[in-house]
Amino acid sequence: MALNAEQAERLGQLLSTHSDRISQRWSEVAAAPLKGRLTVAEAARHTGELQAQLRSALLAGATGVDSVHSAELRALLTELSRSRARMGFTASETATSVFALKTALYEAADVEKGDDAALRDYVAWSALIDELGLFTFEAYSRAREEIITAQGEQLLELSTPVVKLWEGVVAVPLVGTLDSARAQVVMERLLEALVDTGSPYAIIDITGVPAVDTQVAQHVLKTVMAARLMGAECIISGIRPQIAQTIVTLGIEFGDIVTKASLADALRHAVQRRNADQRAVKREA
Amino acid sequence: MDRLPILKIGSVLLVSIQIDMQDQMALQLQEDLGQRIVDTGCKGVIIDITGLDIVDSFVGRTLSTIASISRVLDAETIVVGMRPAVAITLVELGLSLEGIRTALNVERGLELLARSTEPDTADDLELFGDPETASS
Amino acid sequence: MTTSEATDRQVQAISSDEDVVRVRQLVRTAAVAAKLSLVDQTKVVTAASELARNTLVYGGGGSAEVCRVLNGSRHGVRIVFTDSGPGIADVELALTDGYTSGTGMGLGLSGARRLVDEFHLDTAVGAGTTVAVVKWAR
Known part of the structure; x- marks a missing residue:
């Protein structure tokens, strides 16, 4: 569990109140390293879906990536990782899409001008985003393994004509x-x-x-x-x-x-x- | 206890095993087949195992015994339709089905029987005269 | 035994011929669910059939526990046969090809071992026999 219940709730609320601002900034930062290989609209759709799913997980009571309330969020992250792996993005590029949320949150919560409590919240949220990023990383490498296995099998089929x-x-x-x-x-x-x-x-x-x-x-x-x-x-x-x-x-x-x-x-x-x-x-x- | 049906087609007995047999059922088949060979005077038996998704050492041994019994009763047994996965497993298991003749499918099994069950040629029969033409 | 998560655990008592058939069917279902290839399914079901019959004939009956296992990304099937029969005095001998104490062809234990990826035999005279086998998807 990355967060306590209050921190989770506050993050959920922040995602609701500053929804547009966060999604705008998140998709910007996420799209930057992909260097045009994914259209801005697509990158925005992905981060938008993630944002919506993360918010509903948090408001339902999720406090970490392993929570029961995070099941749909995990499924979405897995799906995202798979499609990125298939499109040939690297693991770092895929995980960066998740980490980009940190920048968006930092600005939306106005951490620089905030008090100690705001900073503590931000550190906790960061830990959650790290968890999400690692989860993406794992899902990505699983997807890659599956692709390699499938290609190996195809090669075997090709090389043994009867x-x-x-x-x-x-x-x-x-x-x-x-x-x-x-x-x-x-x-x-x-x-x-x-x-x-x-x-x-x-x-x-x-x-x-x-x-x-x-x-x-x-x-x-x-x-x-x-x-x-x-x-x-x-x-x-x-x-x-x-x-x-x-x-x-x-x-x-x-x-x-x-x-x-x-x-x-x-x-x-x-x-x-x-x-x-x-x-x-x-x-x- | 269910029994496997034994069909008589011309001079050949045909058994098609379609279900996952209990051991008792395999032993029953062994008994029934011996009886049917004697009753019908058939010289050929085809056991179709296309429907069997595994052959373990018990079934393998039963098939061997059936082949030996029918040989004693002057009938040839051909096991047909063994699936590739079953054959691979039997090789790994170390079971060679000693004394059993096999064919890919029923049709090839019948060919094999035609080749081996009547080694006497028509020429040999002429020595004794054909009883049917003689009586008419 | 390899550290692995076990799911879909099912236990089947073995006290008759019919139960041997049921064990085969349980193992087949588990092997399909674990995405074993057709050949590997056939191998593990055949091994289970040999071992279930051993449990019935030599162990005087017992049980089989079938479950699916996952080790990293590898799926597999684990079956544990337990009986409280007389046990096996000479394990080395019992695992030799062609050895038989009963009416079999002497391929039961040694043959089954060749058909699976992991094979653990635990037995003592008078204390019954436990055989645990695992077949992994390729």
Whole structure:
């Protein structure tokens, strides 16, 4: 709790009586560091909403950012931080919009000409505004984290296309370094593609993968085992000599998994197997 | 106790598991299927688990047992429609479903049965003469 | 156990086959609410199924407490299985792949451990068994 009840009430009243003057000054000071990236009108709308919400929170009895009466104020601050983060403003620029209220209050309350009581009030209000600013900062960094996570996921999706090569054959050409997270995504998407296309053969082409470690090799092996459980066969193609060496050195058992030198060889193998399956069915039918 | 329905389509028995089974229900299925194989003389069984959102070691073991029982009764069991998330989980769990044949969907399962349940070709039958043409 | 806030705590007694199904459903609901990926949901529900059955078969019944947990910005699901059964004499052995004291495939405990992110086993002979597991959203 930043304030006592009387200080909160006095701030609420000040925000009401000098409403126009404060909102004018607040939006001015807040807009200054944004250097035209946000229109004055927009900045004014944001500070205006904050002012209205802060006033109603205080008059309802809020004494700090954690008060039950501040729930809507917190929601508004979070929303503001999110939209600023998405628009590319820095955390300081975002928090400054809140801190600008200090200047507006200092002038509106006429602290310079006031007595000790006025100064004490101002110090307490400042503490409240600091709380609000810190809250904004936290919300901003959470929003940034979410954006980064979402972008990471989008990148993963883009970097692992699963393509249908032939009737009954899907392939995933892997390019670039495979880390554990990406290997996991590849595995899931490949298995999904088997179901969606009803393909009993899958080719994992690792021509574009510069190196594998134990974990990645394990993921590939698990994919092959999972595909078998679902009733599909995997073929691994494009294993470079260095990777073959790593696999053997690490003691990873590839067992009876079919490996082919190139994607073309793997496709030929899969199509031949597929045709043989269908001939067998026709003969019996 | 609810029982899972076993459908007979041509010479194939089809079970589609659509609900989160209690253990007892899985054991009941194991019993019922054995009986139906003997009653119908079917040579193929397809168990569709598209509707199962998890397969734990108990269900996995029951499926293995069903496959073994049907093999003893001269019928082939194919488990079809396992979801990717279930397959990944089973691999992590360390369950390999030893002795179970699988296919992506019912259609592929039927193909697999067609390939494996009748290894005798028509040529072999001719040695004995076709009983139907002989009698007519 | 990781310091974390727990919400939506629910307790399910485990004394029959049906209860094992109920535990699975509770865990599924919690996993969806914690925004776990489909694969992670499947893993944690499967682990819960194994452990609930252990509680029923080897612990002679008990309970499962399911709750959602939050650690920083990471969501997760925590399940605590408690029974007052005979306990486990050799924990190392019980966690070995293929070990079984009953009719299972011997994958119950060790398999469930591989499916979750955190696994705590607390047991003593004659004093029952408590297994706490957590699965975090990726």
